Amino acid sequence: MILEHIQSPADVKSLEREQLPQLCQELRKFLVQHVSETGGHLASNLGAVELTVAIHRVFDTAVDRLVFDVGHQCYIHKALTGRQELFSTLRQFQGLSGFPKPHESEHDAFIAGHASNSVSVALGMARARTLQNEDYSVLALIGDGAMTGGLAYEGLNNAGASGEPLIVILNDNGMSIAPNVGAMPSHLSRLRSKPAYYHFKKWYRSLFGKHPMENGLYRFNHRVKTALKKTLWPGSTLFEDMGFTYLGPIDGHDLPRLCDVLQWAQELHGPVVVHVYTVKGKGYSFAEQNPGKFHGIAPFDPETGLLKKEAAESFSDQFGKAMISCATQDERVCAITAAMAEGTGLSEFAKEFPQRFFDVAIAEGHGVSMAAGLAAQGMIPVFAVYSTFLQRGYDQLIHDVALERLHVVLAVDRAGLVGADGETHHGCFDALYLSEIPGFTVLCPASFAELRTMLRRALFEIDGPVAVRYPRGGEEAFRKDCSAEPLVRLREGGDITLLGYGILINQLLEAAELLEAEGIHAEVLKLNQISPLSGDLLYTFFGERKPLLVLEDALGAGCVGQRVAAILTEGGLSPSRLILKNMEKHFAPEGSVAELNHRFGLDAAGVAAAVQEAIGHGQ
């Protein structure tokens, strides 16, 4: 066994070249074994094994800066940088994160989770290095999916022209989570089919010995050749036009070649794109055959590739079905996804209504603006998007949608705590930022039936922009009936009001039971619409002044609880005591949703304890 002796990248460097294929084989086995137990992002990591080993052979990530894009492909890097023994805790509460985390290791240069920012971050680091007169390499490792995001082009545009030494490694496997879409993937696939130029470059370079950049003639020729090529050769790549030296395409599973090319890229001492093509899921047949399923997978049996526990029906599944029914009824209904068709439950819709389904790639801002355009011309666009990724479209929501009160519907999936993906992926902001935008109606179903009803209301009854926000996963214990009213009383009680929205209502109902056993009678109110909040409606429910607890899996500042309390105070009905149970100013880490709710005191026990502390037993 080689892998068990790898404690740091220095151990990778000290291996003989002949030992490297075995290391790669062991790494793949290690990945499959661990991810099958914990769940995680398997396919992308399997495809990046040789590439990561090559990076550690050529660079020193304790000094050189390796910026991962998205970061879901960092597992091999973690295994090679002293974190192998933590893999049994991968993506668990207080365990090893599934994404790069600078606080975990000096080898993790930057945090990651959201796509397409790596080139910008790397350019910032490269500029800092130059300003500080230091000498190290900066690398951005970006996939072809992440390369469809607009932010990547802002970075490339700036980096290519800057002349800063910076290496962008483009790991092109033809896949986002699903097959990649759009013009850029087509450009890349054309490049993949034309490796001849790279071979010529390689041969020409070999004429100048081991370190051609040290040869003045080579350096001069390189500059002349680049200039001539830009002027005369119309087939140059987008990257070259942007000011990068383009090296590729290179077989990303050919380790010796990868090492040579990375060395070469380092010596070029300018903006370089290394275009590597890989196979997503490489080396594990189930993942190679079905890279989408193994992109991010729950625990599975490594022998059969089957999930250990079949996933229960989710809000996303229900949303997908409801969308088919709405689109059947009304030809104006369209669906938009930003590379998350499967995750948002839209795969069947895409098959049934291919003309009215738009995958815009990893481009949430564009998705919002395109929805605005569709709405402006009389269609009913529904943009299904994870809460966390919608953050990328905040300006477009205000500028392109809200100012003209366009009827754009947002299906905000993964609202609230999401679990194992951790701080970069929780949807703890949308309830605040959507409610802030004038004219937005924000609906919060707590059951499948409510999701169906609210989606219909959003599409066919409510004017202007509407968001329907619902959580990751399935229904909980809440009574599965459905209420369309903006505010509903679920339980009577004279000692305190417990107010919540979405599935957190389950914790409130459970807390009310716990409190009842202690002799505290809690009323439970459920907000179905968190914006706009009607004073008149609130006043009818809060006629009698008593303590109020508001439960939210959102940040504290600007939360619904604060807004409700302000409205009540304005109406002279301020609660006798206000208890806001939310995440205050904390980013939640990874962990199961139940563990995280417990950590922040948002579970039934936490709510009951807060009530008891605030109003005591003697009520």
Ligand SMILES: Cc1ncc(C[n+]2csc(CCOP(=O)(O)OP(=O)(O)O)c2C)c(N)n1
């Ligand atoms: C802004 C943003 N939108 C969506 C996602 C969800 N997402 C995570 S990985 C991924 C596909 C990335 O494809 P690629 O960069 O090619 O990496 P691969 O998985 O193929 O290695 C998507 C859409 C995200 N992380 N960030």
Ligand SMILES: CC(=O)[C@@H](O)[C@H](O)COP(=O)(O)O
């Ligand atoms: C890395 C990434 O951003 C996605 O793969 C994300 O992890 C998907 O999350 P779900 O598992 O909730 O679909």
Ligand SMILES: [Mg+2]
């Ligand atoms: Mg890809």
